[in-house]
Amino acid sequence: MSEFLQFVASGVGQGAIYGLVGVGFVIIYNVTGIINFAQGHYLMLSALAAVSLREAGLPAVPALLLAIVAGALAGVATDRLVISPARRHSTLTLIILTVGVAIAVEGLALLIWGVNPRRYAPFTAGPPLEVGGAALSRQTLWVLAVTVAMALALWWFFQRTVVGKAMQACAMNRDAARLQAINPAQMSLYAFTMAAAVAGVAGVVLVPITSAYYDMGIPFGLKGFTAAVIGGLVSPFGALAGGLLLGVAEAVAVGYVSSAMAEGVAFAVLALMLVLRPEGLLAQVRTRWA
Amino acid sequence: MSLLQVEDVTVEFGGLRALDGVSMGVDAGRVTALIGPNGAGKTTLLNVVSGVLRPGRGRVRFRGRDVTGWPQHRVAGLGVARTFQNLQLFGQMTVREHLLVGRYRLTRTSFLEAVLRLPRHFREEKEGREASDALLSRLGLADVADWPASALPYGRQRLVEVGRALASEPSLLLLDEPTAGLSGAEAEEVGRLLRRLAAEGLAVLLVEHHMDLVMSYSDWVVVLDHGVVIAQGPPEQVQSDPQVIEAYLGEEAA
């Protein structure tokens, strides 16, 4: 039992990251109808940027914040340079375009940072903490704390701000939203920016755990997408829950079977979800985001 | 026994009843019009008949055979063809290609026969071309046979859809607002075409908004309101039915 608890403890950190990436998928998909293949790449950009800014001598806090901004700007660029000009194109074209963005960004990261993984020290040094018989690294606590903070911020944004409500209206019915003078192009920009920023946050809290490398975008993107699909692709909070489930499932598979299984778990879960319940596990309440 | 028999069909969308115990029949050699205010469930009924939707309750019989819940392509395979309210043309295909696709159920050429250019391919292409050309002339589309359908004006695009449906040599033709967006003269043209088709023995089920057209070209009118059949009969009789008048006045007042 304590062994199982330990797996849970090591899974929640990764899972929270998947969830945060999944949040971005949900926001962009609901506002624009696009699944953005570059979603994991914003995480990669922010993670690598954090390492570089820190190495350049910036203090931790500004380095991390600037790295998140860098990720968000990549989101802005995706929308303005690629998605916006192609808005009237077919779904097929939009899909391939976001794939193009993803690999172009990955290539640029390779040019800038090379192939070797980059390390980043944990936010707070010290031995793991004991929680109910399981050891929890300090960075995992940071990840969880930041995830909770993000969840609250998202809740506030979608429930309490005009822009957040406008985005929700877009998600429910794009045509009706247009009639209420909500500009879909602008909503799309906000969606990409937010999604990239959330992924960026995930990236900077993740670096101390896994290091950062140029081709982490696709695996994290796919797992973030899996998290979002588990949550039914309708709610950011569903995606967060889906991420936690996936993270724990992975950790359990690694613990009881083998580490090569970890990849397999995510893909198997994704395949099962897409085939058996494309509507998601957690999407009983479909219309509300919160 | 009618060619198409709809019995007590009920369809619900998330608690909302789109069709509620609808029963009706469509006979060969007649134009049957399905009318009713917006949201009455007309298109839903076409979708049930053509296999797009499975009814929650009730039966659909075609030539006495129970086809309830059959997938669309199997229903089509029996000789039920349809058009769509929002045009569903095939992107870049030419007008003639649309008709050739329409003949899908009448032909058998397989992947292998096509790739290897075996005799069946040539035979069926030749038959298909002749049949399509005859149909194109009949529909007045011969001059644009090699045009991409998407390059045609809207009215003629609608005709291409009708042509695609007729190319499958159906015994039941379902038309979902074939005259929407057409000029008065064009609509008249469609009406006359339907009369000729019925005279040849085809059963036509027509969803239509154009009241003049319904009254002058159909043999039988079924009126739906809120998913319920409120009247049916010959056009003159339905026209003077107080319930029908109320349903339509209600719509106009709103």
Place this chain on the structure above:
Amino acid sequence: MGLRRWAPLALWAGAFGVGVLLMPIADALPFLTRANLVVFALHGIAAMGLTLVMGFAGQVSLGHAAFYGVGAYTTALLTAKVDWHPLLAMAAGAVIAAVLAALLGRIVFRLRGHFLAMATLAFGLVFYVVMRSWDSLTGGNQGTGGIPDFTLGPLRFDSDTSMYLLAWAVLLLGLIAARNLLSSRPGRALVAMGSSEVAAASVGIDVARTKMAVFALGAVYASVAGSLYAHYVTYVSPESFGLLPSLRFLVISTVGGIDSVWGAPLGSAVVVLLTEGTRELVPRFVSGATGSYEIVAYGLALVLVLLFLPRGLAGGAALLVRRAAEWAGTRRQPAPTAALEEVELR
């Protein structure tokens, strides 16, 4: 019809001739090697399968390299370990690929657009992981080698030049097969399905079966190319069939022009040049550079082509050919406005 109909074949013959002429001097030219001339044709064949799946039947696939891998591994195992005849092994690979693809098509047939893309991406990754971890069968990361030359009766394809001829011959067969298919009943059915599933079903087309068929067909193209590839390099490892190769096929199909069977060979030529170009140029500007730099070029090419030349190079070329045809024969009926540009060079 004359010019419009024959221009593509003339182009093909011309490109083939240029390749033959280049063969002896290819290694001396920038961005080109003899090997690239062969690889170009092999990738063209595989990508043609993807063009049928994606461009004509409208089904996204981001895992196409898996089927290339099925062909390559089947050939590798059957010819190197149990001594089958290359043709037989190639046929076995094609059958396995077709069955696997049909199964995939059956499982994902409800998924559309983005979801299908994600599902096929995951499928490709699973294939890669399996090839990497199934040590006893595939040799794991090390891969498996000792694949004999391809033979056909008395012919032995053991040089770059002979392989080049073989690959181009297969490419031509693939093109003819695709064109034959597309101008026939089953081909029109899959194009119809790609445009509107509900309308396709309304004329009696079984959409689920057609999807399985087109996935299988695309997989056969990829698998045959993979088998030839295995004979050519005599050694296969998972790297050649992972995500990057799948994305490469996507780039080839898209950049070449997704709604023309000529797109794949065109795109393949461009991608070979992009790949070699970046591999040669980047290390000159970035010190100590190692890695797959071509992905920058792939990504930019995808985005730029889709934004500015949505019908790819074949679409652009078709337009030029049409203009030329019009210029050569102005007496023929005037083309009905811009929309006609949409149907070219099927």
